[in-house]
Amino acid sequence: MRVGVITFPGTLDDVDALRAVKYADGEAVPLWHGDHDLKGVDAVIVPGGFSYGDYLRCGAIARFAPVMQEVVEAANKGMPVLGICNGFQILAEAHLLPGALVRNHKLHFVCRDQWLKVENNTTAWTTRYDPGAEILVPLKSGEGGYQANEETLRELEGEGRVVFRYVGENPNGSRNNIAGITNARGNVVGLMPHPEHAIDALTGPTDDGLGMFLSLLDSVVKA
Amino acid sequence: MIDTVKNAESTPDQEQPYKELGLKDDEYARIKEILGRRPTDAELAMYSVMWSEHCSYKSSKVHLKYFGETTTDEMRSKMLAGIGENAGVVDIGDGWAVTFKVESHNHPSYVEPYQGAATGVGGIVRDILAMGARPLAVMDPLRFGKPDAADTKRVLPGIVAGVGGYGNCLGLPNIGGEVVFDESYQGNPLVNALCVGAMKVEDLHLAHASGAGNKVILYGARTGLDGIGGVSVLASETFDDTAGKRKKLPSVQVGDPFTEKVLIECSLELFEKGIVVGIQDLGGAGLSCATSELASAGDGGMHVWLERVPLRATGMTPAEILSSESQERMCAVVEPANVEAFMEVCRKWDVIATEIGEVTDGDRLVITYHDEVVVDVPPRTVAHEGPVYHRPIERPADQDELQANTPDSLPRPAGDELLELVKTQAASPNLASKRWVTQQYDRYVRGNTVLAQPSDGGMIQIDEETHRGVALSTDCNGRYTKLDPYEGAKLALAEAYRNVAATGATPVAVTNCLNFGSPEDPGVMWQFEQAVKGLADGCAELGIPVTGGNVSFYNQTGSTAILPTPVVGVLGVIDDVRRRIPTGIGAEAGETLLLLGETKDEFGGSEWAHVVHGHLGGLPPKADLKREKLLGEVLVAGSRDGMVSAAHDLAEGGLAQALVETCLIGETGARVFLDGDLFTELFSESAGRVLVAVPRTEEQRFTDMCTARALPWRKVGVVDPESNALEIQNLGQLPLDELREAWEGTLPALFD
Numbered sequence: 001m002r003v004g005v006i007t008f009p010g011t012l013d014d015v016d017a018l019r020a021v022k023y024a025d026g027e028a029v030p031l032w033h034g035d036h037d038l039k040g041v042d043a044v045i046v047p048g049g050f051s052y053g054d055y056l057r058c059g060a061i062a063r064f065a066p067v068m069q070e071v072v073e074a075a076n077k078g079m080p081v082l083g084i085c086n087g088f089q090i091l092a093e094a095h096l097l098p099g100a101l102v103r104n105h106k107l108h109f110v111c112r113d114q115w116l117k118v119e120n121n122t123t124a125w126t127t128r129y130d131p132g133a134e135i136l137v138p139l140k141s142g143e144g145g146y147q148a149n150e151e152t153l154r155e156l157e158g159e160g161r162v163v164f165r166y167v168g169e170n171p172n173g174s175r176n177n178i179a180g181i182t183n184a185r186g187n188v189v190g191l192m193p194h195p196e197h198a199i200d201a202l203t204g205p206t207d208d209g210l211g212m213f214l215s216l217l218d219s220v221v222k223a
Numbered sequence: 224m225i226d227t228v229k230n231a232e233s234t235p236d237q238e239q240p241y242k243e244l245g246l247k248d249d250e251y252a253r254i255k256e257i258l259g260r261r262p263t264d265a266e267l268a269m270y271s272v273m274w275s276e277h278c279s280y281k282s283s284k285v286h287l288k289y290f291g292e293t294t295t296d297e298m299r300s301k302m303l304a305g306i307g308e309n310a311g312v313v314d315i316g317d318g319w320a321v322t323f324k325v326e327s328h329n330h331p332s333y334v335e336p337y338q339g340a341a342t343g344v345g346g347i348v349r350d351i352l353a354m355g356a357r358p359l360a361v362m363d364p365l366r367f368g369k370p371d372a373a374d375t376k377r378v379l380p381g382i383v384a385g386v387g388g389y390g391n392c393l394g395l396p397n398i399g400g401e402v403v404f405d406e407s408y409q410g411n412p413l414v415n416a417l418c419v420g421a422m423k424v425e426d427l428h429l430a431h432a433s434g435a436g437n438k439v440i441l442y443g444a445r446t447g448l449d450g451i452g453g454v455s456v457l458a459s460e461t462f463d464d465t466a467g468k469r470k471k472l473p474s475v476q477v478g479d480p481f482t483e484k485v486l487i488e489c490s491l492e493l494f495e496k497g498i499v500v501g502i503q504d505l506g507g508a509g510l511s512c513a514t515s516e517l518a519s520a521g522d523g524g525m526h527v528w529l530e531r532v533p534l535r536a537t538g539m540t541p542a543e544i545l546s547s548e549s550q551e552r553m554c555a556v557v558e559p560a561n562v563e564a565f566m567e568v569c570r571k572w573d574v575i576a577t578e579i580g581e582v583t584d585g586d587r588l589v590i591t592y593h594d595e596v597v598v599d600v601p602p603r604t605v606a607h608e609g610p611v612y613h614r615p616i617e618r619p620a621d622q623d624e625l626q627a628n629t630p631d632s633l634p635r636p637a638g639d640e641l642l643e644l645v646k647t648q649a650a651s652p653n654l655a656s657k658r659w660v661t662q663q664y665d666r667y668v669r670g671n672t673v674l675a676q677p678s679d680g681g682m683i684q685i686d687e688e689t690h691r692g693v694a695l696s697t698d699c700n701g702r703y704t705k706l707d708p709y710e711g712a713k714l715a716l717a718e719a720y721r722n723v724a725a726t727g728a729t730p731v732a733v734t735n736c737l738n739f740g741s742p743e744d745p746g747v748m749w750q751f752e753q754a755v756k757g758l759a760d761g762c763a764e765l766g767i768p769v770t771g772g773n774v775s776f777y778n779q780t781g782s783t784a785i786l787p788t789p790v791v792g793v794l795g796v797i798d799d800v801r802r803r804i805p806t807g808i809g810a811e812a813g814e815t816l817l818l819l820g821e822t823k824d825e826f827g828g829s830e831w832a833h834v835v836h837g838h839l840g841g842l843p844p845k846a847d848l849k850r851e852k853l854l855g856e857v858l859v860a861g862s863r864d865g866m867v868s869a870a871h872d873l874a875e876g877g878l879a880q881a882l883v884e885t886c887l888i889g890e891t892g893a894r895v896f897l898d899g900d901l902f903t904e905l906f907s908e909s910a911g912r913v914l915v916a917v918p919r920t921e922e923q924r925f926t927d928m929c930t931a932r933a934l935p936w937r938k939v940g941v942v943d944p945e946s947n948a949l950e951i952q953n954l955g956q957l958p959l960d961e962l963r964e965a966w967e968g969t970l971p972a973l974f975d
Contacts, residue, residue, distance in 0.1 A: 009573065010481050013392030016670040021686075050392045053481025107974075109387050109663045138667045140391075197667040202801060203684065204667070 001026045001217055004041035006087075008033040008072070009063050012049035013084065013196060020196040021045070024213035033065040043080040043124075043216055044071050046087030048140075048194060058101060058143050059089035068094055080124035080216055081188045085141055088180070088190030097190045098156070098180055099148030104141070105173025113205040114139035114169035115194050116179050120160050123186040124219045128211035135208035137198040139171055139179075143191040146174035146181075156181055164191050225541060226264040227595040235261055244271035250610055257604045265590065265597040267603055268542035269511040275774055279506050279609035281773040282742035286755045290769045292760040298768040301731060303427055309353045309504065310418075311770020312427060313732045317691050320427055322354045323419040325364070325736040325792050327775035331475040332414040336381025341389035341478040343416040344928050345550050347361035348393065349504035352487055353553070355494050356420030359671070360683050363400040363416055364736070364790045365660075365696045368409030370652040375404075377694030378412050380974055385590060386416075387663040392480035393487070396672045397664035398681025401697060401790075404652045410780030415736045415773075415790050419695060421685045426494060428459070431501045432521035432556040432582045439517070439525065439580035440562070442569055443486045443552040445524065446510070447535040450548025482551040489572035490553060498564050501556035511545045511605070513554040518588045518602035525602070527580035530594045541590070541597045556582060607656045611764035616752055617745035619943050620810050628840030630826040635902050636835075642954045643878045644831070645905065650835045650965040652973070654876045656887075659970035677695040677871050677888055678806045679722040682797065692800035696722035696793055700875065701786030702828035703843035708750040712757035712789045713846040717910050720765060720848075722854035724746075725870040725913055727804040728795030729860030733762055734827050735772035735791050740784020742776045750787040758789060764848040767793075802862045807889025808916045808942045815895060815922045816940040818878065819854060819929065820912030824905055829908045831874045850911040850934075857934050858913065866925040869916040878906040878939075881914045887963055895940035896952040905951075916942055 005028060007014045014030070021028040029041050033051075040046065051062035062068065068090070075081045075096050083091035091097045104110055115136050118129040123213045129135070148156070153175060156162050164180035172192070180191025195209025224230075231237075241251040245265065254262050254270050262270060276282060290306060299305070303320055304312040310324035328343025344361060363386050368375050390397050395418070432439065433631045436628060493499050501521065503513045510532070518525040529541050535549070557565050562578065569576035583589070588605070590598035636644050648654055657676065666675040672690060674682035680696035698718040704711030716733065723730045740747040762769055778785045797803065827834055827841030861867035871885045878897075886893055887965060897904040917925045929936040949954045 009485050010392070012392075012484070012668050016668070019670055033669045049394060050481060050484075053392070053479070055481070108384070109391060109665075111391075111662050111665050111667070140667060142391075194667065197670060203670050203672055 002029050002041040003027065003216065004029045004031040004044045006031045006033060006044065006046050006064060006067055008051035010050045010053050011047055013047040013194065015086065016196040017045045017047040018066055018211065020199045020213045023199045023210060024217050026213065026217055031067055033067050036066045036070060038070050038074060044074070044081040046081065046090050048085030048087060051086055051090065052073050054086070058086060059093040062090045063094040072096060075188050078185060078187050080219065082125050083190035084194055084196060086193055091188065091190045095190050097183060098152045099146055101192065102145045102147050103143050109142040110171050111138065111140040112171065114171060115118040116164045116193060117167050119165055120163045120182065122203055123163055123182045123189050125189045125212045125215050126163060127218055128215040131156055134167055134208045137193045137195050137209045138205060139193040141192055144172040144174065148175060159184065163189055225592060225595060225597060226788060227597055228263055228599050231261050232702055237261065239267055241267060241271065242746040245275055250274060254755060258600065263597050265541040265545055266600060268546045269515065269598065270510040271510055272546055273515060273605045273611040278512065278964050280774055281610045282612050282614050282776060283751065285610050285613055286752050288745050289755055289759050293763045294768045298766055302768055302770055303424065305770050309350045311393055311732065311734060311834045312354060312895060313770060313794065314424060315691065315693060315799065317686060317689050319421055319691060320423055320424045321419060321421050321693055321794065322351055322356045323417065323695065323734055323792065323794050324350055324735050324771050325415050325790060326738050326773045327419040328414045328416060328846050329411065329738065329775055329778055332382055333378065333412055335475040335517065336378050337385035337388065338475050338477050340382040340385030340414050342388055342476045342550055343414050344386065344389045345480065345483050345819045346506045347416045347418040348483065348554065349506060351418045351420035352490055353502050354420065355426045356422040357491055358395055358420040358487060359415065360396045360398045360417050360681065362681060362695060362697060365401060366405065366408045366413035366788065368404065368412065369406050370404045372409060376974065382412065382414055383660050385662055389478055389480045391665045393484050394668050396668050396675065398672055398675040398683060399696060400550060402657045402660050405701060407785045411778045411785055411786060413729050413738050413778065417697060419693065419791055423860060427501050428494065428499060432525060433523065434500060434515040434558065435485055435523050435582050435584045436559060437500055437582040438557050438559055438562050438578050439527065439582065440555045440557055440565060440576055441532060441552060441579045442555065442574050442576035444482050444549055445533045445535040445575065446480065446544055446547045448539065448543065448547065451546050476550050478550050479894045485549055485572050485574060486553060486613065489574045491571060492568050495931040496568065497562060497663045498557060498561035499555050500558060503554045505552040506552060507548060509545065509547045511824045515588055515602045515605040517554060517556060519606040521582060522584040524583040524587045524589065525580055526583050529590050529597065530906060531577055531579045532553060533577055538665045541592045579618045602792055614742050618749050621744035625840055626842055630829065630832045630838055630841050633832060633836050633838060637902065641901055641905060642951065642957060645883065646962060646965045648830060648834055648876050649880060649883045649962060650832065650969050652969055654830060654880050655969035656967040657970065659974060662897055673800045673803050674726055675882065679725040682726050682728065682800060682803055684800045690799045690801055692797050694723045694726040694728035694795040694797060696720065697790050699788050699790045700828065701788045702833065702839055704754060704787040704789060705839065705972055706828050706841060706843045708753035708787050709757035710846055712754040712760040712842055713848065714843060714910055715789055716758055716761040716916045717846045717848060717851045718872065719791045720851055720855060721872045721913060723793045723795035725804060725860045725872045727802050727859060728797040729859050730767055730793050730795045732767055732794045733769045735769065737772065737774045737790055738778050738785065738788040738790065739776055740779040744784065747784050754787055754789045759789065761848050764853055796811060804862050804867050804870045804873050806869060806885060808869045808885045808893060809889035809891025809944060811918050812923065812944050813919050814868055814916040814942040815919055815938060816895065817915050817917060818912060818937045818939045819857065819915060820850065821909065821935050822907050822912065823909045824903050825907050825909045831906045832868065844908050844909050846908050853932060853934055854911060854913060856934060857929060866917055866921040867915050868918055873912040873914060875908060877906045877908050878914065882949055883962055883966060885914060886959060887966055892943045892946035892948045892959060893940050894943050894946065894950045897939060901954065915955040
């Protein structure tokens with residue numbers, strides 16, 4: 001299975017995402033922001049970082065990158081897409097996911113090991129987890145506060161589209177403690193915490209994050 | 224009108240503002256002698272900035288020679304590049320070379336905390352990049368004034384946000400550092416930045432411009448009016464704006480980490496393609512420094528067409544273009560046949576690249592501006608043949624009095640007060656958890672961080688196949704150095720060495736950042752001379768070389784100097800990072816706690832004397848580097864054979880603080896039993912000690928090894944996962960929740 005990982009200028013966690021795909025026995029394919037081509041991949045990861053410096057608004061420029069036009073089209077046809085941190089911000093800016101990410105409520109960048117509760121294990125990226133499982137993965141962001149209007153929140157909650165929720169103290173002021181969400185179809189998932197930094201207990205707090213990449217590999221094997 | 228060489232020749236008596244630019248009469252006279260005429264404005268700008276204390280090391284040079292004199296061939300055997308290069312380089316095995324260096328950005332960070340700290344990170348990262356290495360991690364030793372002072376509340380949050388804002392956006396994990404508070408840093412915080420990088424041995428790039436006809440390419444950000452005169456004004460005298468009549472932007476440069484990230488990736492791709500002959504970063508003194516250093520390190524001269532430099536401001540003079548310290552710029556020397564390939568890579572990364580010059584036959588650096596010659600100098604006279612001062616040295620008159628004022632007569636706690644002191648000391652700003660600071664730094668990016676704060680040392684994996692890695696620690700206790708600069712520098716080295724060894728790595732090389740007061744004060748020069756000697760002698764005893772360093776003078780408020788602060792960084796190698804030793808206990812139930820080393824009644828400069836009595840006097844603990852070396856060997860052997868499950872070095876706050884930290888970091892309780900005077904046992908700061916946890920099954924084997932190697936050891940307790948408390952026999956219990964609140968509550972209460 002071929003999994004593409006996009007690099008924009010200013011992307012930082014692309015090496016980590018590529019490594020995570022390899023850990024899950026997938027074929028990791030680097031994609032470049034200026035390309036109009038997904039190189040025949042079966043899924044795409046939009047990794048973390050500060051695309052184009054994120055000076056205007058996180059993800060606001062990246063959504064216009066040529067490669068993102070291809071990603072939007074493929075996602076709408078059902079291709080599994082995962083946005084991590086800046087990737088989540090980009091997917092929100094690209095309207096693949098609802099809502100927006102704003103400055104943390106305490107205004108500081110926060111890097112910490114964060115417990116998350118898996119609320120939805122039916123998406124393309126979460127089938128390996130038991131429902132209600134708690135996982136420990138790094139969170140590291142300055143603009144990770146999830147915001148959406150009441151109607152959207154009701155829709156997300158009502159349709160079970162909240163995928164991950166923060167456990168314990170809310171680290172960034174996210175509405176309803178939301179850490180990650182999915183689209184109606186369940187193929188596009190975005191989250192602020194970093195599962196790709198938790199694939200090996202040597203370099204991460206746990207290997208709890210690996211389940212997301214294994215889930216993806218499973219989904220294609222089944223299909 | 225542009226001041227050209229022709230003009231300078233025809234107006235030999237024209238007055239020049241050399242004093243305002245920081246040059247002394249005799250220095251100006253020497254420039255005239257070198258050139259055989261008066262310098263042009265552009266030449267004067269170049270010489271003044273390159274001959275400043277910051278760039279020329281004119282006050283420290285004669286002392287720094289001692290590092291070279293005390294380094295033996297054996298110590299040098301693993302060193303691929305040393306003092307004088309952008310950064311030292313060490314062969315760590317498996318074909319890997321590692322480069323690391325610390326630099327100061329103290330003065331800019333006081334003026335503008337966020338940008339000062341941010342560009343400090345940016346500068347040191349480019350130094351590492353200029354060696355041909357991929358920058359892998361950063362660390363930031365920081366020092367501030369009193370924690371509750373109003374100015375600390377201005378400076379600290381800005382500096383921390385700047386380090387994080389730049390480093391996080393650059394994508395480099397921050398794996399350690401220091402946060403220290405002392406009144407002496409009140410008007411002069413210390414912001415030191417360390418970067419470590421790695422490359423394959425054959426990819427080492429040194430800064431030189433060889434081969435006539437080769438092209439000089441400036442790439443990265445445009446050149447603007449920021450930071451003009453920053454180096455000479457900020458780093459060589461005081462903050463008075465003596466150059467107020469010149470148009471300029473704020474003296475502190477403004478950083479753009481996104482541009483730097485792209486510059487790194489672009490440079491690494493250029494290195495990989497093998498199309499770079501020589502490379503130099505643009506830092507302090509900008510193009511003046513880059514062109515003169517590249518030219519003087521090569522085998523020919525250089526011609527630079529200054530009007531080709533891409534600018535971000537209009538109307539800049541040649542002198543301004545040469546002195547600008549705009550960030551995120553690099554200068555490369557490229558063979559003509561490879562220029563197009565070079566440009567192609569830069570276009571891919573949207574990096575502006577401009578051919579601004581050419582390597583020439585001959586030995587002059589000639590800079591023209593629209594066909595008029597504005598600089599014509601022998602480059603070595605600018606870059607390397609600056610003035611050398613033999614500053615007066617005198618042991619301060621009050622040094623004897625300071626040392627005679629020992630802590631021996633201070634009232635010591637007993638009974639219940641001891642338990643209370645464990646907690647109050649853990650909550651004191653210097654010993655309290657630095658989580659408030661470090662959680663603003665990304666420690667995970669790039670996925671190779673094995674250990675990071677609050678571990679004794681930071682550790683990164685260099686090779687994902689073989690698991691080879693390096694560990695790093697920086698340390699310095701300025702109070703020790705104040706009491707005895709020679710011994711204090713050795714103690715800083717000993718602690719950094721011990722911290723690295725406590726992770727399971729073998730220490731191999733040393734870097735430093737020597738932060739001192741004014742070199743014009745003979746007492747400060749004495750401290751400096753003593754500290755250099757102590758550090759160099761200590762390195763010789765340990766058998767590891769100093770591979771590079773940085774000197775920062777004029778760290779003072781009015782005439783009061785900071786505590787002498789020679790920050791020492793030690794690099795260690797570990798052949799398999801999976802063997803790293805963590806700091807926290809509790810990996811296995813029933814581990815035994817052993818104290819390695821000897822505890823003596825040593826309280827001079829201690830945290831107890833400082834926190835409880837506000838006292839500084841006497842002599843610091845004795846450094847015994849042979850013992851440190853033995854301790855290191857035992858720890859590495861223990862890690863290699865899987866005999867040690869946790870290790871934590873004893874430093875400020877003694878055994879009490881080490882126990883608190885190892886319990887809290889490991890989220891596990893312990894029962895401790897001590898003999899002798901409990902106050903000394905718990906709070907003495909004797910060097911050469913490490914607390915280790917060993918699995919019960921390994922206890923015999925490990926202690927036998929210690930005994931065989933004549934390393935003193937004592938069983939001081941057991942790990943107790945059930946208790947959730949630190950229990951000290953005959954004193955009582957401290958619940959971990961209570962300790963955590965004390966340890967972690969201090970900084971948020973001060974700065975949130």
